[in-house]
Amino acid sequence: MIEAADQHERFLSYFLAHQSEIEAVIGAWVRDWHARQDLLQEVALVLWQKFGEYDASRPFGAWARGITVKKVMQWFAKQHRAPLPLSPETIEAVIAAFDETAPDPDEARRIEAALAECLETLPEKSRRLVRMRYEERRTLGEIAQTIASTLDAVNKALSRIRRALRSCIEERLAEVEP
C-alpha cells in the first residue's frame, strides 16, 4: 500500500513538472482547445498506467513526449474527418526539436512568470488582439471581422506580437540569470 502511495506520489511529481510540455506537444498537432483537454486526460491516464515501465534513469520528459505523440496519432486515426496535419516523417523532426529545446521545470515556471509580465508591457491594441485570440478563443476570421481588417494583416500582427513576447521573455530571463 505504501509502495503504491509512493508510486503515485512520484508519478505526480513528474507529471506536474512536465504537464505544460505535454500540453505543448499535443498542441503542435491538435489546435482545438477542447480536444486538447480531452487528449491531455487520456495521455495522463496512459502515462499513469505505463508508469511501472518507466526507467527512472532516463528523462521523464522524453518518455512522456513519446507516449503523447503515439496517443495523438491514435486520436487522429479515430477522427475520420481530420487528417494528421503533419506527415509521420515530420513528427520525428518536431519531437527531436522539442527534446533539444525542452526547458527544465524550473525554467518553464520562470518563462510563464516572465510571459505574464511581458503581456502587461504590450500596447493596448496588441493586448486586445491577444485576448481575442487566447482568452475569447476567436478564430482569425472573427478577429479580422471584429477589427475590420484582413486575415493576412491579423496573422502578421499576431506574429509580430508573438515575436515581441519571445524577445521580452528572453530579456527577462537573461536579467535574472547570474
Next chain:
Amino acid sequence: MIAPMNEWDELVGRYLDGIASSEDLDRLQTLLRSDPGFARRFADAVRLDQYLCRHFAVTRSPAGEAPRLRRAVVMDRWARRIEHWWGPAIAVALHIALIGVLIRWVVWPSPRGESGVDVVMMEPTPSPTLDQPPEPMGPRTSRAGADTGQWTPATSALAPAGETSAPEMPEGIAAQPVRPERPLVPAVTIPGHWLTRHRYPEARRAWFARLGTWASEADQVAADALTRLMARQSSDGAWREDGSHPRALTSMAVLALLAHGEHPDTSAQRTAIRKGLDYLLGSDEGRGTSDLRTRALELLAVADAAAVLRRPEYWTAAKERGASVLSQALPDGGWGWSEREADPVLTAWCASALAVWHALGSGDARSRAAVARAADAMDRALQPAAGTLYYPPAEGRAYQRWARTAGAVLTLQLAGHQGVRVQRGLRALSGMPAAWPRTDGGSLEAVLLATHAYYNEGGPIWLDWIRRLAPAICHARQADGMWSTSGRSSIRDTVLAVLILEIPYRYPPAREWPLAWVIPDSPTAARMAYASYAPNPPFVCVP
C-alpha cells in the same frame, strides 16, 4: 536574415491559427524535415502558444469564455436574420425606447412609493427555524401588501421608513446591503471543501456581482422557498408526499438546504438539515430500497453533508451508499432500470453522486472507472443518423428526449469530456426552450439536468440559458411560494426548482474537475483548493 525569420514566424503563425493553406503545410513540412533550426523555432512557437493558452485559461472569466456554441446557435441565427440596414436600426430604436421607459420608471417612482415608504436592498434574511414558521408571502405580492401583478423580487422589499434596520444575521456574517454595483467583497474565511466554496453568502455575493441582479433575486426566491420547505418537514426529519419515495425527497431537500450554503454551524437551517440527515442515517423507513435513484440521491446528500459538516458518520454513510451504487452498475457501463440498457437520467444521477463522492476523496478508484464506463455507454447510444447526441425514449414519450440528452451530456462532462461529443449534445439541447412551465410536458428534472450541463460548459451559452430560465422559474411560483406541475403545491417540484436556482453556486463546474478526476491531487484541484484534502481546512475565499 530578419526577413526569412519573419516569414517563418508568419508561416508558423498561420499553422497555429488554423489558416495554413496546403502550400503552407507543404512548405512547413519541408522546412521542418530539412532545417533543424526551423524545427527548434517551431517547437518554441508552439510552446509559447501553449503558455499563452494556459495563462488565459487561468485568468479568463466566465464572460470571456469561448463563444463556440453561441456562434453556432445564436450568432448564426442573428447573422441570417440581419440582412437589411433597417433591422439593426429598429433594434437600436427599440433599445433607446426601452432605456427611456426604464429611466422614467427610476426617476419618477409610482405614487405608491410616496407615502413614507423606502425601497431597501436587503441581505437575504436568515431563514426562520421550524419553531418560527415563515410569514406567508405570495409570489406576486410585495411585503407592503400591494399586488403588483408581476413577480416582485424579494430583495427589493418595501418597508416603512425608519424600519429599515438590517435583519439579524448568523454570527460571523456581517449584514451588508446587496447592490449590484458594489465592489467584490473582501477576503473572508469560511469553512468547507473546495466543492462547496461558491455557496457561502460571501462567495455568492461576489458571484452575483458578476452575474447581475437577476442572480441575487433568484437566490432570494430560493431562500424563501427553503423556508417553506422547512415548514413541511415531518417531526422525524423526513419530507413526505404522495408519489415520491420519502428517502429520495428528504435527500433532495437536504441537498437544497446544504447547497444554499448558510453557515453549517450557525445557520437557522441547521436544525432542519441535521434532522433530515438523522432521518436518512437512522430511520428504517425504506432503508435498503431497490430504487437506485433514491440510493444515488442519498449518496449525494450524505457526501455533500460530509463535505460541509465533516462528521465521521456522514463519511461512513457515504461510503456505504457509494458501494451500493457501484455494485449496481451495468456490465456495459451506466445504470438502468433493467439490465438491457443504461438509462441516461438514472446514469446522470448515479454519476453525479459518485463524482462528488470521489472528488471528496473517497479513495475508491472504482468510482472513476464506473463514471468513465457510463460515459462510454452514453456515447454508444449516440444516434448516428441524427448526428446529435439524442437518446430515443424507451417508451415513446417524445418529451423525454430532453431529459435523456441532458443526462447523457452531464455524464460525459462528469467523466471529464469536453470535446465533440459534449458539443453535439449541447447543440441538440439548444432546441429545448429556457422556459417554465413547459407546454411540451417536459419535466423539471429535465430542466435541472440541462441547466447543470450548460453550467458545466460555461461561457455565453450558459449565461444565455440561465438568464432566461431563472426569471421564468421564479415567476412560476404559486401563491404559497411553492412550485407545482400538477396544480397542487409539490415538495418535489419545489425542491427541483430550488436546485435549479442553486446550480450557479452548488459546485464548481465539472470542467474544472477533470484532472482532479484522473489524478485526485492534480494542479487543477490544487489550484482550486490547496488544502482540500487536509482534515477540516479553513477555506479562504478571495473573490
